[in-house]
C-alpha cells in the first residue's frame with residue numbers, strides 16, 4: 641500500500657507541532673484533514689493544496705461527529721489520526737481544583753480519546769495508525785507543572801493500552817514525545833490561565849507564593865514565552881511522518897536533545913531502583929543489566 645497517499649487527520653493544526661505536521665504531510669502527498677477551533681485558523685489553510693480544514697474542538701462531541709461526517713463525505717476513508725491538540729496549566733497541584741486539572745485532561749487525554757473513539761471504525765477499515773503526541777513531561781515531573789505532567793503520563797498509559805488492544809486489528813499506535821520546541825504552547829497556556837495564576841498564588845497567602853512568583857518571573861524573561869531559544873518543531877513533524885509512513889514504525893519516538901533524553905532515562909532508572917529495592921528478591925545490578933539487554937519491543 642502507498643501510505644503516502646492515505647488521508648490523515650491532524651488535531652490542533654492551528655499552530656506549533658500540529659501546523660508543522662499538517663504542512664509536512666500535505667506536501668509529501670497525504671490528503672490532510674486539519675482540525676482547528678477558530679475560523680481565522682481554518683481560513684489560513686486555504687492556500688495549502690491537499691489540506692481540508694475541519695472545525696474541531698476536541699473537547700466537543702458534536703465537533704468530533706461533524707469532523708467524522710466530513711471525512712466520510714470525502715470518500716477516501718482515514719488512515720491516520722495524529723492527536724496534536726494540547727495545552728498546559730501551571731500552579732501547585734494541592735491548591736488546584738478538580739476543575740483546573742480537568743481543563744487540561746479534557747484536551748490532552750479525553751480529547752485524544754474522543755478522537756480515537758470517533759474515528760475507530762475508519763481506522764479499522766484502513767488498518768490505520770494512531771500517533772499520540774506525548775512529551776518528555778510524560779516521564780518527568782516538574783513542580784508547578786502538575787496538570788500537564790499528569791496528563792502526559794496519562795497519554796503514555798492510554799497509548800500503551802490502545803497499542804495492545806488495536807494491534808490484533810492491524811492498527812498501530814505510536815507515541816511521539818518531544819523535548820522543547822519553539823511553538824505557541826507557553827503563549828497559549830498563559831493567555832488561557834495566566835491571569836488567574838497571579839491572583840490565586842501570588843496575590844494571596846498561598847504557601848507556594850515564592851515558587852509561583854519565580855515561575856512567572858522566568859516566563860517574563862525575553863524570549864521565554866515565545867520559546868525563542870528552542871528549534872522549530874521540524875524534527876517532531878518528521879518523526880510523526882515516519883510513524884505514519886514507515887513499514888515498521890517504532891512504538892515510541894523520543895524527539896529530544898541528549899540532555900533531555902538523559903533526564904528521561906535518569907527518571908526511569910530511579911523508578912527501577914525504587915521498585916527493585918521494594919522487591920522481596922531485589923535483582924543484582926548484573927541481573928538488571930541482563931534483563932535490560934533481553935527486553936526488546938515486540939515487532
Ligand SMILES: NC(=O)c1ccc[n+]([C@@H]2O[C@H](COP(=O)([O-])OP(=O)(O)OC[C@H]3O[C@@H](n4cnc5c(N)ncnc54)[C@H](OP(=O)(O)O)[C@@H]3O)[C@@H](O)[C@H]2O)c1
Nearest residue numbers: 652654655656657697698725726775818820821823824825
Ligand atoms: N512545544 C513543545 O516543546 C512540546 C513539547 C512536548 C510536547 N508538546 C506537545 O505538542 C502538542 C502540540 O503543542 P505545541 O507545542 O505545538 O503548542 P501550540 O502551538 O500551543 O499548539 C497547540 C494546539 O492545540 C490546540 N488546542 C488546544 N486546545 C484545543 C481544543 N480544545 N481543541 C482543539 N485544539 C486545541 C491549539 O489550538 P488553538 O490555537 O485554538 O488554541 C493549538 O493548535 C501538545 O500536545 C503539547 O503538549 C509540545
